Amino acid sequence: MSSLRLPIDVSGGAADKLLCVPKLVNGNGRTIADAVKCTVDDWKVEDGVKAACFDTTASNTGKHSGACHLLKELLQKTLLLSALPTHPGNNY
Numbered sequence: 461m462s463s464l465r466l467p468i469d470v471s472g473g474a475a476d477k478l479l480c481v482p483k484l485v486n487g488n489g490r491t492i493a494d495a496v497k498c499t500v501d502d503w504k505v506e507d508g509v510k511a512a513c514f515d516t517t518a519s520n521t522g523k524h525s526g527a528c529h530l531l532k533e534l535l536q537k538t539l540l541l542s543a544l545p546t547h548p549g550n551n552y
Contacts, residue, residue, distance in 0.1 A: 466492060468499045472508065479503050489519045493530035500535070511540035 464484040470477055480499045484491050500506050512528060514520040520527045521543065528541050 466495055468496055470503075470505060470508070479505075487517075487519050489522055489525045489527040489530050492519060492527035493534055496527070496531055497534040506535060509535060509537070509539070511542060513542045513544060516543045516545050 464487050465481050466484055467478060468480045468482070470479060480495075480502070482495045482499070484495060496512075500509060512531060514528060518526065523529060528539070532539050
């Protein structure tokens with residue numbers, strides 16, 4: 461059984477830092493959003509979060525249960541969302 465991992469990094473100015481690569485129990489939107497929110501809280505960077513970059517899978521982009529929508533609710537703020545299309549052969 462393979463485990464799912466979610467790299468969470470931040471960048472801004474001249475800084476780029478990998479914060480965490482949590483193991484996920486599943487790849488649904490709620491699990492992803494909760495992992496990002498937990499990492500943001502642990503690192504105390506919520507005020508600096510302005511945007512999110514993600515692939516275009518349904519677990520990220522779903523209108524009601526996608527990670528991006530849920531993350532905006534958890535952070536209680538508007539985010540600039542930047543989608544990177546997934547390509548055949550990518551094994552995320």
